């Protein structure tokens with residue numbers, strides 16, 4: 222390897238995550254363990270631990286480390302949780318979820334990205350991740366309800382199906398807004414039939430494309 226990824230990962234946690242107020246030890250320790258550079262290919266690998274999103278091909282990006290940590294923190298994951306992720310992309314966020322929860326169900330619409338993420342995650346030894354190719358805006362209805370749902374692409378609105386697939390006391394984290402400019406991270410908590418929404422910070426994601434999202438232009 223050309224660089225010491227352990228040292229880079231530690232520095233990333235110190236200067237990008239903790240310095241911005243995320244002290245959740247389970248998240249920080251897991252992010253130190255996960256070899257982020259393996260989720261990025263070619264020369265972009267050199268940028269794996271930097272404070273920005275990085276291209277993963279097919280017009281998509283691996284999210285900035287801080288955004289990954291923040292969204293995970295907002296989810297308030299418990300070890301027994303079953304999680305649904307929409308937008309596998311590189312698989313890095315998937316790895317973090319798999320470190321923290323019991324089961325992760327992840328959906329990606331671009332077959333090549335899903336294949337690559339699956340290969341890396343399998344080679345790292347994760348056995349609690351289930352993969353699906355397709356449109357995640359309809360959810361994963363044959364698997365029952367999810368304790369947590371995370372959408373890692375910009376949605377024009379909150380897909381109703383995802384709300385319906387949230388278990389009681391479940392939490393959904395999703396960036397909502399215009400994909401040409403920026404979005405706001407929304408946190409939706411379900412209590413019975415009630416959905417309470419609050420807003421976190423502004424962010425920028427690639428578009429969520431599907432039946433209940435943007436159309437493929």
Ligand code: SAH
Nearest residue numbers: 283284308310311329330357373429430431
């Ligand atoms: N968490 C990922 C983010 C990847 S970018 C990472 O950090 O690597 C967002 C991903 O969402 C892209 O790979 C894109 O192809 C995927 N995506 C967009 N719309 C989707 C949809 N409707 N269903 C599933 N995946 C979708």
